[in-house]
Amino acid sequence: MNRNILGSLAIAFSMYSRIPMPQVEWTKERMKYALCFFPLIGAVIGGVVWILALLAGKYEFYWFQKLVLIVVPLLMTGGIHMDGYLDVVDARASHADRERKLEILKDPHTGAFAIIFCGDYLLVYAAACAELNVEYVIVLGGIYVLTRALSGLAVVTFPMAKNSGLAAAFSSQAQKKTVAVTMVIYILAAVGYLWFTGGIIISLACMGTALLTYCYYYKMSKKEFGGITGDLAGYFLQICELVLVITLALL
Secondary structure, rough: HHHHHHHHHHHHHHHHHOOOOOOOOOOOHHHHOOHHHHHHHHHHHHHHHHHHHHHHOOOOOOOHHHHHHHHHHHHHHHOHHHHHHHHHHHHHHHHOOOHHHHHHHOOOOOHHHHHHHHHHHHHHHHHHHHHHHHHHHHHHHHHHHHHHHHHHHHHHHHOOOOOOHHHHHHHOOOOOHHHHHHHHHHHHHHHHHHHHHHOHHHHHHHHHHHHHHHHHHHHHHHHHHOEEEEHHHHHHHHHHHHHHHHHHHHH
């Protein structure tokens, strides 16, 4: 049992991050609980971002300190969620029917709208990070965990747009009730962490904003795509993270 749990952790980290992990066989038993470890990646990213930001501040590399907040999450995830975001904005910008949008999601080529929205996203993210007080960088760990917990919860509770693909594979093989309960625990823990490090106002504001983004994600994905896919899961994570960083900067 312990080997299966460690295997599930390795699968989650090797799939959704570039953090070195031992190679394990993707057995059915291990896939059942792989999503349970997905939010832990956010905790690791938060820790690395905080440490690097502290080091940059110590040596007065203030521009680097801000860039760490943008670059490190992308490097540590290998851009897997950003890839989903770009595919979805490209599909939505086509204003085509549902079937055509799903085809665009599978297209390996990068469209013009994806490039445009990528630039817009990074500029807005950079502006939010520039306005963020350095003492609140420690709060970001809670945001990274919260977005991944909500994304994992959606994978096991939202309808799937198709029966194939990454999200469908994790959803169909997951122990859905266990994963859902685990994600709720992560959400509560993330909210508690936000409260402890940033205060009650930041905690409630981030939770409220995240839930609104979650509702938007459900309605949009069901209306435009008939459900969620791996790309849509990545889209939600990136949008929710951006919205929460902006919320944190405003507060």
